[in-house]
Amino acid sequence: MQFTPEHLALAETVKRFVENELNPYINEWEAAEIFPAHEVFKKMANLGLLGVKYPTEYGGLGLDFSYSMVVSEALGAADCGGVPMAIGVQTDMCTPALARFGSDALRKEYLAPAIAGDMVGCIGVSEVGGGSDVAALKTSARSDGDDYVINGSKMWITNGMQADWCCLLANTSDGPVHSNKSLIIVPMDAKGITRQKIKKIGMNSSDTAQLFFDNVRVPKRNLIGSEGMGFMMQMLQFQEERLYGAANSLKMLDRLIDQTIEYTRERHTFGQPLINNQVIHFRMAELRTEVESLRSLVYRAVEEYVGGKDVTRLASMAKLKCGRLIRETADACLQYWGGMGFTWDNPISRAYRDGRLVSIGGGADEIMLGIICKLEGTLPKKAK
DSSP states (O other), X not given: OOOOHHHHHHHHHHHHHIXXXXXXXXXXXXXXXXXXXXXXXXXXXXXXXXXXXXXXXXXXXXXXXXXXXXXXXXXXXXXXXXXXXXXXXXIIISSHHHHHHSOHHHIIIIIHHHHTTSSOEEEEOOBTTBSSOGGGOOOEEXXXXXXXXXXXXXXXXXXXXXXXEEEEEEEOSXXXXXXXXXXXXXXXXXXXXXXXXXXXSSOTTSOEEEEEEEEEEEEGGGBOSSTTOHHHHHHHHHHHHHHHHHHHHHHHHHHHHHHHHHHXXXXXXXXXXXXXXXXHHHHHHHHHHHHHHHHHHHHHHHHHHHTTOXXXXXXXXXXXXXXXXXXXXXXXXXXXXXXXXXXXXXXXXHHHHHHGGGGTTTSOHHHHHHXXXXXXXXXXXXXX
């Protein structure tokens, strides 16, 4: 993938935003277990950062997905995982299907305000009984005249406590599980919706909610695309979500290695810097090589995606590798920080907690392996 001066200028804009508008406040937001999404998103919108890949008629910049990847990677310089994840929900998880398949009226009502930072969105797919198994979800949207009547609940919803609208995946018929689902934009101030905050071990600055829908009425004009096409559209949204997450991890991984090199260079034991131990400087070299390999995979996947190719295989590989490498890197680096790495406010311990989610959210490692195996033709044949 070739980086143009425009790519580099965009990365520099995001870098300055992270340094000036995110990192000075992250410790405060982590302690509060929430960040001011409306305020932060509005500041990003003023810089054009929430609609990089979306049409100009809705306030976007009209650029291709490679520019979104640049934004995602640059956000990896944030001192936590929660805020970049919440931003990614707004830009690459709850809005792609709306932008691609939504009616003009629906895009004006919800996509344009999301790009302008005037509305916060969330994506409602996972449920208590079905996270990675999207086909198993139970939330229903029953037809009643000009409305859908929604009943059910959604779990682990990023931005859920602050969201103004939800891109909800629900069953709109009793047909086959892959063709009975639809994506519906649900305004979060609708009667019958309640929210409950979820406390987590990491990603603390990002609010996460369980949402309950009790006979919630939504006009049918809020349907994205065609009824019954929701599963397919959500699978397409997952590709951008997984590429966003993998790209976002790159600078974070580099930062963990950089911080560990610096710490082990300054920390002396037995009369010499820790970094002088071959086991440490060799390990840092190994981890850096792994990060560069992941970066190459991500860049290739993005380039092919921009070129119109199906990148399900590469995006699944990037997501799988990203989650595992974060766990490996954070664990290895924490070991070399010793007792300091085990303290709560240490940057390595925060990454250790935040990074664990990456192998779960957006499709668990096992789901990624299943997708890869299916595309490789290595799944065992079903018994007749």
